[in-house]
Amino acid sequence: MREVDKSTTNFYEQVYAIVRLIPRGRVTSYGAIAKVLGRAGSARMVGYAMKSASLVQPALPAHRVVNSMGLLSGRHAFETDTYMQEMLENEGIAVENEKVVNFKDYFWNPNELADEL
DNA sequence: GGATTGACGTGTC
DNA sequence: AGACACGCCAATC
Numbered sequence: 153m154r155e156v157d158k159s160t161t162n163f164y165e166q167v168y169a170i171v172r173l174i175p176r177g178r179v180t181s182y183g184a185i186a187k188v189l190g191r192a193g194s195a196r197m198v199g200y201a202m203k204s205a206s207l208v209q210p211a212l213p214a215h216r217v218v219n220s221m222g223l224l225s226g227r228h229a230f231e232t233d234t235y236m237q238e239m240l241e242n243e244g245i246a247v248e249n250e251k252v253v254n255f256k257d258y259f260w261n262p263n264e265l266a267d268e269l
Numbered sequence: 270g271g272a273t274t275g276a277c278g279t280g281t282c
Numbered sequence: 283a284g285a286c287a288c289g290c291c292a293a294t295c
Binding site for chain 1: 274277
């Protein structure tokens with residue numbers, strides 16, 4: 153676990169940094185990201201940050217971030233409510249009924265790259 | 270500056 | 283299995 157800056161301003165940047173590191177064809181959860189940031193249990197903050205991520209450039213692969221159940225909870229924040237699903241399917245991730253199929257199998261743990269942060 | 274809100278998570282009932 | 287409750291903490295009103 154790398155030491156993270158406690159500055160709240162950097163909190164968003166930390167989130168963005170991790171999201172950008174998500175490999176293609178993989179997904180992760182808000183809780184996992186929050187955990188890396190030392191805010192385990194505060195996954196809401198991650199989601200909140202992601203909401204503003206739409207304004208960040210380059211655009212983040214936010215479609216690869218879902219909740220712990222693999223549900224595309226943030227799909228509605230995209231240009232179209234189907235954009236997120238289509239994007240995931242385009243990367244080889246099956247999405248059924250608004251949630252990732254075999255989510256556990258596609259799950260990417262950001263803790264593995266904590267050293268690079 | 271207190272109250273409300275939220276792209277969540279885990280535990281109970 | 284599905285519904286409900288509570289905690290978390292920054293941002294926004």
